[in-house]
Amino acid sequence: MASLSFSDLTFHWPDGTVLFDGLDAVVGTCQIGLVGSNGAGKSTLLRLITGELTPLRGSITVPGHLGHLRQDLGMRTGQRVDTVLGIADLRAALHRIERGTGEPDDFDTIGTHWQVEDEAVALLGKLGLDYVAGSAADLDRTLDTLSGGETVLLGLVAELLREPDVLLLDEPTNNLDVAARARLYEVIRQFSGTVIVVSHDRELLDLMDGIAELRAGEIRSFGGNFTEYERIVEQEQAAARAAVRDARGDVRKQARELVDARTKLDRRARFAQKMQDNKRVPKIVAGLRKNAAEVSAGKLRNSHIEKLDSARDTLDHAEELVRADRQIRIDLPGTRLYPGQDVIELRAAELANGPVVDLRVSGPERIALTGRNGAGKTTLLRRIVAEPPMVAWRLLPQRLDVFDEERTVFQNVAEAAPHASAEQIRGQLARFLFRGADADIPASALSGGERLRAALATLLLAEPAPKLLMLDEPTNNLDLPSLAHLTQALAGFEGALIVVSHDARFLDDIGVTRTLELTPEGLVE
Template sequence: MTNSYLTLEGVSYVLPDGRTLFSDLNEQFDARPTGLVGRNGAGKSVLARVLSGQVSPTTGRCARLGTVYYLAQQIAPRAGATVADLANVRDTLDALARVEAGSTAPEDFDAVGERWDVRRQLDSELTRHGLAHLDAATPASELSGGEVMRVSLIGALLSAADFLILDEPTNHLDRDARSALIEQLRQWPRGLLIVSHDRRLLEHMTRIVELSPLGLQSYGGGYRFYAQCKAEERANALQTLEQRKLERDREARSLREQQERLARRQARGNRHGHEANQAKILLGRQKERSEGSAGKLRAQHAQTREALNARVHEAAQQVEDEASIVMRASALAGTSTAARRRVAQLDAVSLPHVPPATRHIDLTLTGQQRVGVIGPNGCGKSTLLKVLAGTIAPEGGVCDVPVQCLYLDQGLANLSPERPVLDQLMEVNRTQTQGELRTRLAQLGLDAQTIMAPSGTLSGGERLKAALACAFYADQPAQLLLLDEPSNHLDLPSRQALETLLRSYSGALVVVSHDDAFLEALGLTHHLAATENGWGMDACQPST
């Protein structure tokens, strides 16, 4: 069915605690490949589930023409699940097996439908995606996170649904798997909606739809066109806000001048009445008229001020809250190291639990080197960071890191989840006052309420900022920063804010990531690649 569509008509969703997640959404999603973007917490995943029919809206309705296949962001296989379950073909395979064994039950034929070659299709796709070591009966518990996602995506693409809704499909995928998925989605012939923060994937969409507190806004083109439109919208909104503020200030001055003129006229009238020896009754009436005029003027002024404040507030609402980061150069002064100073040395190091091709490594890192570590899942990238950080020992060789080092794994294990951010920063910074540290955290976009909450209750982006604050603002700031997939689960503004922050960092940096756009934004000096021939370090070409 090529004319499939999903239509939102006045859709709202209210959370169990009474908060409205989004309201009065009206939009149609057709066969055009569409990317759904928005800040973390805006309700993208909930909206995707509403569109797929997984949940019902609180108000309004969602109309669907055609079948919909929905793949959630977090895939948690049930106990005993197999590859066939992940690919959502278990029921079809079971029914096919019964038919082949002689079953004539109508329900078995209905379950198979037109998919008589589903077993061959699954095996073929597993082989094509480098998963030939798996089959339909392989337990899901034996798969890595990347393999779970890849098998689940195979199931989505085999579904022949009229509409695919995929929530963050590139999470846990390495570079090659991301490229393969993008190519497959480019060839998908029917309706497609992708919830994603992956800029490379979004660039291949025909349009971008953004969910924000203002509702849904549709943009034609891929990510770069969307980003350009957003920049122009924000610039125009800021200009309008400044104009409204200037109008309010001018009107406020005008109102003060009117009040001052009225006060002067009243004073002159009172002096003239007394000097002319007017009767008290006439002076009283004059005073009443004067006070009446002043009262009317004050009411008019109050009404005008209220209208102007409303216009400023309306303009301010159009300027969305961006995750901007403000950092003074002095705040990061202690992280700088001499360009030629050795900050890490690996001599004939053998990495534990790593494939033979990348088990052995010799590596020298110097100050202000910025290295992006790339390679397929399972090649030893995270293990390399752990050896550099000293959290695990090498099987052989010598690892020497003579500078202060901070390692942030994907789970941010260096933060105590039960303790507030401010307490943890005060523990590593004993030279500044609490007020100064609160200001530093505010510069990272962490407000007073956030820094007093247990860090385990914060969003991924907030926890990452807190962990980096403890690294940058410590009495002994980290001069070597080791980051493992730091942009995972961050929304687009938070990723851009993180890029801004890391560009300000003047120490040595080693970051593992599959996000090409993220790596390109960091101003890397080198790529360290894990290949079939071992580890290789190449200098990055300077940006033009």
């Protein structure tokens, strides 16, 4: 089978920003993890592959049929499951034939797909969605009855039903519980075509055959999984940092030697002038000596200047090899809670999907809220804020709908923090990587990773500062460096945390003290 390839791929945004300029790369028939910082162009590259965006120059060769699981899925809450799966017309034709009201066109529509309902239900079951569509009748359900994780899996089933040769997956494990992730991993393992995965899920990236790093408009390929990629990059960075230290030392050395040389030359020149002034040597001899000294001094001075310039060039090259990735730097407010201080008190609270829960939170507890997709974790968070909690709180929802879409990032934060000056707000936004004109982008124009940063900024910079943070899948769409900084910030937060996440490593890193599983019977410690 031919390989997915890019030839002279060039793409600029309408404002003139260059994303790719003459990109050449080949991806074989294997499973590749595409990594890079937020804004590097990972999702844009996938959209170029699908033809959703058109390059300014160059070409992309895609072998066979293409499938694409988008990060935002592009689904409407009122859509039916069979519409998302792309089988609504097939089912309608099939049902008309079964009722005896079919037309000749219905037979043409169905073709050989007489078992389409059974195939769809079986594939949904393979991904653990048998409780979404355990029978053909359940294919009539609408998306507003599904959780975020169920919707992601449904989108993957829709792509697999089209039997693609190349499968593009943009953050496929967002919102998935542990069991669902395991099933998705197995489906990807069994896929026989080319897979390109954009993800911050380290476990998923460790299943890949190779890693492709997108950086500064270029793709660099690494053999092995993500752990091997990290090892190689860290070794290279250690060598690069050592080279910078050596180069800086050489620059200092050459600068000192140039100063010493100039000092000696100046001393010689003063001595020669003194000798001439005292007429200790004939004038013609003094002139010859002076000319010779100037030539010698010029050569010596030029030699030291060249050495210093060379040392500086070496330092510049060494510094270029040291990565200075843009990363979120969050200073969470000092909102300390004391042991025993009441935060939440829920008694016999009945959730819309059935469970009745009791929940008491006191002091700076760190609670991981777990449960299968569709168990009602998001519903429970909404129930908590409906009471409301006994302290100042902020909720980061899964859909990140915390701001006015038509307002800029700056305007959203300014509304949430009315007593902060414009300079203070812009200074804080810079820590979330919204620097200069980036802070004036409308929320509706933000990418997935940018939306999360904007939502975090809007919540965490709001007044009053939160003593309780409730985060619903906060690691979705974060690049790995930003994930590390979010982890560090939350690890130092002195208030209470309730975090819905299926990322076990993330939960460990932020120091979870209690884990509560939401079941049909309620919360289980």
